[in-house]
Amino acid sequence: MDICVALGGNPNAGKTTLFNALTGSRQHVGNYPGVTVDRKEGRYVQNGHDMHIVDLPGTYSLTAYSVEEVVARDFLVNECPQVTINIVDASNLERNLYLTIQFLELGIPTCVALNMIDVARSRGIEVDHQKLTRLLGVPVIPIVARSGLGKQALMDAVARVAEAPRPQPLRVSYGRDLETAIQEMEPLISENAFLTAFYPTRWIALKYLENDAQILEKGRSTDRAVSDQLEAVTRKVSAHIEETLETYPEAMIADHRYGFISSLLKQGILKEYHDRNRLFLSDRIDKVLVNRFAGPLIMFGVLFALYQFVFTYSEVPVGWCETFFEWLADTISGQLADGLLKSLIVSGIIDGVGGVLGFVPLILFMFFGIAILEDSGYLARVAFMLDRVFQMFGLHGSSVMAYIVSGGIAGGCAVPGVMATRTLRSPKERIATLLTAPFMNCGAKLPVFALLIAAFFPAHQARMMFILTLISWSGALLAAKFLRLTVVKGPSTPFVMELPPYRLPTFRGLMIHTWERTWQYVKKAGTVILGISVLLWAAMTFPRMPDGQIETYAAQRSQIIAAAPAAAVAELEQPLGDSPLSSDAARLKSELLVVQGRQSAEALRHSLAGRIGSTLEVVSRWAGFDWRTNIALLGGFAAKEVIVSTLGTAYSLGDVDAQGGDSLSARLVAEPGWRVLTAWSVIIFVMFYAPCFITVVCISRESSWRWGLFSMVFNTSLAFLLAVGIYQVGSALGY
Ligand code: GDP
Ligand code: MG
Numbered sequence: 001m002d003i004c005v006a007l008g009g010n011p012n013a014g015k016t017t018l019f020n021a022l023t024g025s026r027q028h029v030g031n032y033p034g035v036t037v038d039r040k041e042g043r044y045v046q047n048g049h050d051m052h053i054v055d056l057p058g059t060y061s062l063t064a065y066s067v068e069e070v071v072a073r074d075f076l077v078n079e080c081p082q083v084t085i086n087i088v089d090a091s092n093l094e095r096n097l098y099l100t101i102q103f104l105e106l107g108i109p110t111c112v113a114l115n116m117i118d119v120a121r122s123r124g125i126e127v128d129h130q131k132l133t134r135l136l137g138v139p140v141i142p143i144v145a146r147s148g149l150g151k152q153a154l155m156d157a158v159a160r161v162a163e164a165p166r167p168q169p170l171r172v173s174y175g176r177d178l179e180t181a182i183q184e185m186e187p188l189i190s191e192n193a194f195l196t197a198f199y200p201t202r203w204i205a206l207k208y209l210e211n212d213a214q215i216l217e218k219g220r221s222t223d224r225a226v227s228d229q230l231e232a233v234t235r236k237v238s239a240h241i242e243e244t245l246e247t248y249p250e251a252m253i254a255d256h257r258y259g260f261i262s263s264l265l266k267q268g269i270l271k272e273y274h275d276r277n278r279l280f281l282s283d284r285i286d287k288v289l290v291n292r293f294a295g296p297l298i299m300f301g302v303l304f305a306l307y308q309f310v311f312t313y314s315e316v317p318v319g320w321c322e323t324f325f326e327w328l329a330d331t332i333s334g335q336l337a338d339g340l341l342k343s344l345i346v347s348g349i350i351d352g353v354g355g356v357l358g359f360v361p362l363i364l365f366m367f368f369g370i371a372i373l374e375d376s377g378y379l380a381r382v383a384f385m386l387d388r389v390f391q392m393f394g395l396h397g398s399s400v401m402a403y404i405v406s407g408g409i410a411g412g413c414a415v416p417g418v419m420a421t422r423t424l425r426s427p428k429e430r431i432a433t434l435l436t437a438p439f440m441n442c443g444a445k446l447p448v449f450a451l452l453i454a455a456f457f458p459a460h461q462a463r464m465m466f467i468l469t470l471i472s473w474s475g476a477l478l479a480a481k482f483l484r485l486t487v488v489k490g491p492s493t494p495f496v497m498e499l500p501p502y503r504l505p506t507f508r509g510l511m512i513h514t515w516e517r518t519w520q521y522v523k524k525a526g527t528v529i530l531g532i533s534v535l536l537w538a539a540m541t542f543p544r545m546p547d548g549q550i551e552t553y554a555a556q557r558s559q560i561i562a563a564a565p566a567a568a569v570a571e572l573e574q575p576l577g578d579s580p581l582s583s584d585a586a587r588l589k590s591e592l593l594v595v596q597g598r599q600s601a602e603a604l605r606h607s608l609a610g611r612i613g614s615t616l617e618v619v620s621r622w623a624g625f626d627w628r629t630n631i632a633l634l635g636g637f638a639a640k641e642v643i644v645s646t647l648g649t650a651y652s653l654g655d656v657d658a659q660g661g662d663s664l665s666a667r668l669v670a671e672p673g674w675r676v677l678t679a680w681s682v683i684i685f686v687m688f689y690a691p692c693f694i695t696v697v698c699i700s701r702e703s704s705w706r707w708g709l710f711s712m713v714f715n716t717s718l719a720f721l722l723a724v725g726i727y728q729v730g731s732a733l734g735y
Contacts, residue, residue, distance in 0.1 A: 003083065005044075007053060012089070013089045014116060018113065022053060041054050049155055060098065060099060086112050087113045091125060093270065101172065107200045112132075112136065112138060136170075141157050174206075177237055177240060189204050195219060209234055209249040211250060243508065356641045357526075363518055366446065372510060393478070396492065402420040403433075405437075425493065436479050436480045449686075451668075540650060604628070609650075624673075624678045632644075636692070638692065639692045640686065644664070647664060651668070
């Protein structure tokens with residue numbers, strides 16, 4: 001078999017030595033076309049192998065900074081050697097692996113020759129090459145090039161790699177900002193088949209971010225329009241990173257690659273590992289923060305402190321918001337005549353969208369806290385620690401990031417979470433992650449929880465949020481285990497997590513990150529949620545009660561007024577100042593309100609949504625949900641924020657106190673159907689039931705529509721079972 005093998009590595013890794021050991025006298029020296037870089041070629045003919053070997057110029061990187069790098073890369077891409085031997089200096093592993101990562105990212109079949117193990121050993125360093133093989137996904141063969149030790153094993157491995165199918169390119173994840181940019185660039189590249197004949201899609205995007213001169217030039221001459229768009233994305237993200245993190249994409253990419261290597265080496269690859277690199281301080285901090293025992297405790301402490309901070313400091317501004325929307329509703333009610341328009345504006349829009357917007361301060365504080373954790377690099381450590389736990393539940397270390405992005409700490413979004421599962425290479429682990437990441441407490445569930453917590457657990461807000469976080473993680477992990485034991489059975493794959501160095505977040509960066517995400521929440525409330533609220537308001541208003549019934553209520557009111565003392569009626573008709581009503585007038589008022597309330601409730605029941613909600617009560621009663629809650633939960637299929645807005649509208653439309661003005665949480669507490677147990681049941685149901693519509697679309701796009709459908713059915717059944725369990729057991733125990 002005649003196969004072409006390239007030999008690449010850092011300068012002084014021992015390439016020439018290995019080349020000579022392999023080819024003996026069968027070699028000749030030429031030049032790479034156009035440049036004065038030696039091109040040495042030779043043959044390896046032994047043990048049934050016949051291979052053509054090319055010694056590449058030594059490089060530290062595959063980005064087009066120097067002639068050597070361009071020559072090496074062009075050779076790999078244009079002449080397509082079947083296998084590349086990456087020779088690595090074992091005594092200087094961290095630095096050498098930097099190039100290895102880039103070979104793997106380029107997706108070329110690679111075999112690592114772990115050279116100079118004699119030198120490494122003499123310095124007291126032992127490399128676990130089997131573990132490294134598993135983590136990198138390519139064979140790692142220890143050799144001593146100078147003595148020829150391991151040469152045969154190496155070439156046998158090369159032959160095996162040559163026969164194996166071409167590997168998937170390695171995906172290192174580069175942090176939220178860059179990943180967003182890459183996600184934006186990838187479709188542009190693949191849809192236009194832009195340079196994809198030569199390079200992997202993601203790799204091209206990365207090279208644009210790295211400002212790779214050669215790729216930029218090639219890109220411009222291939223397709224100016226696409227290349228302009230890619231450059232624009234690069235400029236945008238560069239400016240953003242410059243502003244928030246005071247760095248630039250190239251440096252960030254390098255940081256994450258080193259982070260990847262650093263965490264790889266932390267998994268017991270090196271015995272006797274003396275760290276002399278620039279991550280020194282970070283490693284010292286990590287000794288404590290990711291310590292086997294102290295680490296998890298610190299993590300829980302940080303989480304609890306975050307919730308304490310969020311709920312303590314957001315309470316006052318959330319109160320202001322509530323007061324503002326109550327005032328707005330009152331004022332507008334006073335200005336408009338009774339009728340559909342008033343109902344739409346007050347019940348549909350203000351009580352609906354206002355309920356969602358009222359939580360902006362809380363969301364803002366939560367995002368601020370998360371920005372600190374993320375920008376400082378602590379979040380990556382959380383993922384690192386949880387990795388061990390995740391493996392036990394049949395998930396992959398990369399699933400941790402998908403969970404956190406989906407709202408693992410609270411306040412994320414399952415849509416980018418679902419996208420983040422792209423870093424998972426095993427399809428089964430990926431499906432399990434896709435299906436369970438929506439169990440996290442995303443930013444849209446947060447107002448639902450905050451509402452119910454404020455109403456029913458006012459004394460323990462942070463503690464409740466902490467408990468809910470634990471419940472969602474446990475639920476997600478158990479569900480994942482269940483899925484991995486049933487529908488997506490299969491072995492688990494090894495994993496390396498990036499551990500970027502710690503950095504002190506800049507105030508400006510924190511502000512921008514917080515603001516970006518908060519603004520998204522506000523924007524969604526003002527557009528999508530507003531639209532759905534109005535639709536649901538219509539469903540809760542039409543069809544209207546028959547005129548006959550409306551007249552019956554009007555007649556009842558007239559009767560009450562006729563029976564009341566004239567003075568009281570007059571007093572009610574012209575309320576003067578804030579002086580308290582006389583007892584007669586107060587009684588009259590409350591009697592009228594009871595009728596009004598009954599009428600509103602019946603009108604709501606008569607509406608389309610009311611009928612559906614009432615029909616569902618047959619089943620939902622088991623979980624303690626009344627028909628109005630059903631309406632809200634149905635609305636939540638579209639988007640979870642809608643639960644709050646729909647509850648707001650439903651309890652406003654069907655309100656017994658027709659004057660409005662009470663906050664939704666106060667209304668719920670006053671409602672006879674609601675108690676602490678109901679709140680628990682609703683919270684758990686909301687936590688686990690079907691992902692919102694957009695997430696289902698994403699899940700379908702990332703896997704297949706079958707899995708999208710599965711996620712709706714599976715999650716809703718699970719959620720309902722849990723809610724029924726809680727409600728029934730709780731009721732039986734007398735709660
Ligand atoms: P290149 O720059 O990658 O071509 O590296 P060379 O092949 O020129 O090797 C650099 C130096 O490392 C030379 O002095 C080699 O003799 C030495 N060297 C190469 N491989 C080994 C090895 O396995 N063990 C030891 N001790 N020295 C080696
Ligand atoms: Mg050399």
